[in-house]
Amino acid sequence: MLDPETVPVVVGVGRYTQKRGTPILEALSPIDIMAWTCRLAGRDATDSFYSSLHLLKQVDAVAVVQSATEARICHKFPRGLGTNISPNWPKSLGKAVGIKDLPWERCYQTYDGGNSSQMLINSMAEKISNKEIRSVLVSGCEVLSTLMSALSKGEIGAAQIREKWNEPLASSKTPVRVGPEYCDTEVEIKHGLHVPIRVYPLFEQAYRSSLDLSVEDHMLNQSKMFSGFSKVAAENPEHSWFPTERSPEDIASPNSRGNKWVGYPYTKYHCAVMNVDQSASVIIMSEAEAMRRGISKSKWIYLHGCADTIEKMTLRRPQLHRSPAMRIMGREVAKASNIGSMDMIKYKDIYSCFPIAVSVVARELGFDPKDGTKLTLTGGLPYHGGPGSNYSLHGLVALASKLRADPGSYGLITANGGYFNKHSAGIYSTTPYHITHPNAVKWSRMNPKSYQCELDNGPEVKLSNCPEGLGTVETYTVVHKGKGNEYRGIVIGKLNESQERFVATSNDTKLMRIMKSREFLGQQVNVSTDNHTGISTFRTNIVNSSL
Known part of the structure; x- marks a missing residue:
C-alpha cells in the first residue's frame, strides 16, 4: 500500500512580474519579491490570505534557485554592489515569510543553470519521499532590471540598493548546495565559449546544416516557431515582460524596429532576456501533510516522474545539433512517470532560451516544433522574460492552472542549463500517483547516476588544444x-x-x-x-x- 507520507504534491503556486520601470525605491528587493510569490502560493493553496500566512510559518524547509542577480550583486562596483545582501538567501526568505528558527541544514540553494528549478523540485520531492522533510517552499527570482537601473545611476543608485536590499542575519552559514555545478573549461573561456549567445548560434548553424537549409529559410522557420511563443506572451500580459506578438519577419530581420544582430544568425528577438524583475514560488508537501493541513485535493498536482542528465562538454560532442542527454532525459522521465509514452502529454513548457533549445528538445523527444503556441505555457524566455535559472518554475506555475482546469491531463516541464550541459524534466498531473504506480509502496526517484553512466561512456570527439x-x-x-x-x-x-x-x-x-x-x-x-x-x-x- 502506498505510504502517503512519501508522496510529494504541489499544493500552492504563485508568480509575479514587477511592472517595468518601477522606481528603484519602490521596487521589491530579491527577498521581498520571493516572499511575495510565496504568499501568493500560500493563498493559492488555502484560498485565504490569512490562512496562507499560517501555512508558510509551518513549512519545514526553504529551497532557493541560484539567481544571476545574486552573482551580479557580489561584483565590485560599478559592475555590482561589492557585497552580498545576505549570506543565506533561503534563511532570509524563511525569515521574511515568518518561519522562526529555520535550521541551517534545511536551507537549500542550487548552483547556476536553467535546469535548476526543475532539478530542485526533483531533489526536494525525493527528500519528502525519504521522510527527511514534510514540506518545502521552493522559490527563485531575478531583479536584474532594477539592479542594472540602479547601477546606471552610479554610486547614488548603488547606495540606495545596498540600504534597501540588505538582509542581516545572525548566522553567516551558507545554504546546503543542491545539484551539479558546471565550470567552463580553459579552452572554452579563451575562445569566448562561456557566454550563451556565442554558443547557441553554433548549435543552431549545426542544426541548419543537418536540415540542408539556407540561413534565410531556416531562420524564418525558427522565427515562425518563436512567433507562436510571442503570441502566448501577448495573451498573458500580467506575467510577461514583453507582451507583444511579433511576426516571423520581425523576429528574423535585424532591421525591424528595436531589433539587431546579436549572435549571427540570431537577432535580439531570438534571445532570452534576463534583465527582468520576476519571481515564482511553489509549495510542496507530502500527501499526508497536505491532509493534515486541510488543503483541498482539488489543489494537488502530482509529480509522476522526473529525470536529470548531464551532457558532455561542447567541443567533445560528436554531433553539435543533437543532445543524447536530452534524449535519455526524455526516455527516463517517461519511464518514471509510467504513463506509457510522451503521446499522453497534453501541455508542455519547453525551456526556450534560444530557438535551437526548443528544436533539439522537440527532435529528441519526438514533438512537432512548428507550432510554438503548443510548446510554451508562458511565452518563453525572450517574451515572457527569462528570469535566469528560475524560469521553469514560472512554467510550472502556469502548468498548475492548466492541469487543475483539465483534471487527469498530463503536462511536461523541461529545463536546460549551461550550453545543453544540464537537463531536468518533470511530468505532472492531478491524477493521483497511485493510479499510475499501482504497485508502489512509496514515491520514488530513479537515481540519475543509474542512467548517467550511459552518457559518460558514450562516444566523444578528440579535441586539439593547439590546432595548426x-x-x-x-x-x-x-x-x-x-x-x-x-x-x-x-x-x-x-x-x-x-x-x-x-x-x-x-x-x-x-x-x-x-x-x-x-x-x-x-x-x-x-x-x-x-x-x-x-x-x-x-x-x-x-x-x-x-x-
Whole structure:
C-alpha cells in the first residue's frame, strides 16, 4: 500500500512580474519579491490570505534557485554592489515569510543553470519521499532590471540598493548546495565559449546544416516557431515582460524596429532576456501533510516522474545539433512517470532560451516544433522574460492552472542549463500517483547516476588544444556588440589531417562580413595557435571584391 507520507504534491503556486520601470525605491528587493510569490502560493493553496500566512510559518524547509542577480550583486562596483545582501538567501526568505528558527541544514540553494528549478523540485520531492522533510517552499527570482537601473545611476543608485536590499542575519552559514555545478573549461573561456549567445548560434548553424537549409529559410522557420511563443506572451500580459506578438519577419530581420544582430544568425528577438524583475514560488508537501493541513485535493498536482542528465562538454560532442542527454532525459522521465509514452502529454513548457533549445528538445523527444503556441505555457524566455535559472518554475506555475482546469491531463516541464550541459524534466498531473504506480509502496526517484553512466561512456570527439593547419568548418557564428557591429567570428571544425576538433576565432571585420553574406559551413580555413596565449585563430583565402 502506498505510504502517503512519501508522496510529494504541489499544493500552492504563485508568480509575479514587477511592472517595468518601477522606481528603484519602490521596487521589491530579491527577498521581498520571493516572499511575495510565496504568499501568493500560500493563498493559492488555502484560498485565504490569512490562512496562507499560517501555512508558510509551518513549512519545514526553504529551497532557493541560484539567481544571476545574486552573482551580479557580489561584483565590485560599478559592475555590482561589492557585497552580498545576505549570506543565506533561503534563511532570509524563511525569515521574511515568518518561519522562526529555520535550521541551517534545511536551507537549500542550487548552483547556476536553467535546469535548476526543475532539478530542485526533483531533489526536494525525493527528500519528502525519504521522510527527511514534510514540506518545502521552493522559490527563485531575478531583479536584474532594477539592479542594472540602479547601477546606471552610479554610486547614488548603488547606495540606495545596498540600504534597501540588505538582509542581516545572525548566522553567516551558507545554504546546503543542491545539484551539479558546471565550470567552463580553459579552452572554452579563451575562445569566448562561456557566454550563451556565442554558443547557441553554433548549435543552431549545426542544426541548419543537418536540415540542408539556407540561413534565410531556416531562420524564418525558427522565427515562425518563436512567433507562436510571442503570441502566448501577448495573451498573458500580467506575467510577461514583453507582451507583444511579433511576426516571423520581425523576429528574423535585424532591421525591424528595436531589433539587431546579436549572435549571427540570431537577432535580439531570438534571445532570452534576463534583465527582468520576476519571481515564482511553489509549495510542496507530502500527501499526508497536505491532509493534515486541510488543503483541498482539488489543489494537488502530482509529480509522476522526473529525470536529470548531464551532457558532455561542447567541443567533445560528436554531433553539435543533437543532445543524447536530452534524449535519455526524455526516455527516463517517461519511464518514471509510467504513463506509457510522451503521446499522453497534453501541455508542455519547453525551456526556450534560444530557438535551437526548443528544436533539439522537440527532435529528441519526438514533438512537432512548428507550432510554438503548443510548446510554451508562458511565452518563453525572450517574451515572457527569462528570469535566469528560475524560469521553469514560472512554467510550472502556469502548468498548475492548466492541469487543475483539465483534471487527469498530463503536462511536461523541461529545463536546460549551461550550453545543453544540464537537463531536468518533470511530468505532472492531478491524477493521483497511485493510479499510475499501482504497485508502489512509496514515491520514488530513479537515481540519475543509474542512467548517467550511459552518457559518460558514450562516444566523444578528440579535441586539439593547439590546432595548426587546414580544417573544415562544422559550424560558425559572428558575435555582435553595441548597435549590431561585428565583434568576433567563431568557428568550430575538424582538422583535415587528424580529424581532431578545434575552435578558432577571428577579429577580421571583412572576414566576419563574408561569413554573414555567404555559406560558411564546410569552408576550408587555415588555423594557427598562439603559443603564448593558447588562442587559436582562423583565416581563409576567400576574396569577395564587393566587401
